[in-house]
Amino acid sequence: MAVWSVLALLRENPEELKRHVARRLMDPSIVDLAYSLDVEWRRLQTEINELRHKHNLITRSVAKASSGEERRLLLEEAKSLLKVIEEREARLAEVEAKRAEVLNSLPNLVDDDVPVGDESASVPIEFWGIPKVWVGYLEQFRDQVERYGFNVKYELIDWKPRGHADMLEEVLRLGDTVKAGEVAGSRFYYIFDDLVWLDFALLLYAIDKLTSKGYTLVLPPYMLRYRVMSGVVDLGAFKDAIYKVEGEDLYLIATSEHSLAALYYGEEIYDDELPIKLAGISPCFRKEAGAGSRDLKGIFRVHQFHKVEQFVFSKPEESRRIHEEIISNAKEMFQELGLPYRIVNIASGDLGAPAAKKYDLEVWMPAQGKYREMVSASNCTDWQSYRLGIRMIRRKGMTREYVHTLNSTAIASTRTITAILENYQEPDGTVVIPKILRKYLEPFEKAPKEYIKPRTPTRNMNKRE
């Protein structure tokens, strides 16, 4: 009754499924393999069912056997039948394992709205705000806007803003990635005082926003078992993103999305309980193994950060609407934070296996002269729920199908801080604190309120007063 949409298409129209896979720039021959394994799996299952049926009939008659001789013959027959069943079952187990592996490597279907191609095919569909554009970046700014047929108002500035990494270590002197590198490795960081306050203020702001919209606040497990983790991420993520705890069947979450998706692991949800909207808060741990030397400086791309995440379980027919809703929530927050952004409809080749459609929210970074990803909002349809065994029961008719899951960043702390350091920077290096955050800093005596001021160099980085 409940059939995973990808499996349904595999059986009904494998050629169409191939086109979906091809749109992701993956090898569609995996579909042929999945198809033949599925057919073979079903054939074997039918065969074994028939053999078992025979065996069951014999077994039931043993107890009623009228004579010792009849009983002996029945036992003999049952035993020989068992041998055949055993052999077939071994074969089934083999095929079944292979089939599961191949099915699990199938990506989600691609939504019709998704532009087809590699990452260069991703299209900005909306711009907001008035970016500060340094004269030296004017040309490349225009290219990032006009190429897509947009006309965006900007504020031209004649001084070049310092990059967030320089702000951190040289201007504000509130971060130390050198020492962190020495004691933990590259992509780790220490941040201090005002930036820590800012980190928490951002999280509080996101929590405040989402809970006021009816999202349930969740502090989830930071580690999950393999079988759960493999339901929420694709195989590539294990290699490039996920840390494992040595000697335990536990993996550190790369986002609270993983734990939130797992909240209904193996459960059924009645349709009248949906949608279930969650706001998760957690640290996120990422290996960033596939990142090479990209964004090595500063705290844009790091092994650990805090994030408030939106996660929704929805009825299938509502997931597209909710996808728009969660990206809108993110837009609202970045508008209130006063960070100029664009929304990008991510191309099929860059989606990631779980997502049928994905929007990124990218903030203009004045010191880099580029829009950079701050938020990623995905509609995973039934890809995760199939793997996690999370189904929906429709009251009307009591029919079962897989729920849809959606996720979106609300605020990722360190990354948003980098955007603030560049966008709220003044020529003398002062950073203005976005007004919306001030009420979250107000209760704390030592928290900054309006500005973060540059600090004069001291001989010893460890003495920060």
Next chain:
RNA sequence: GCCGGGGUGGCCGAGCGGCCUAAGGCGACGGGCUUGAGACCCGUUGCCCCAUUAGGGGCGCGCGGGUUCGAAUCCCGCCCCCGGCGCCA
């Protein structure tokens, strides 16, 4: 971590090698009765395979193995819950 008790269908709860084809109850869903609801009566109520009109079959008692012709029932490993001890923020 150690000792003891326990995990049965959506929920409660019987069963402790073969009439378990998992009793009984509650709930839910469908139908009957009713102007409507309730009460009442009947049916359905997990997963998979084949056939899809009716149906046929297999599997399923925390998870995974094992013993047996036959396992919810016996054995082993793991997970989780409750109580006690220990340890700890």
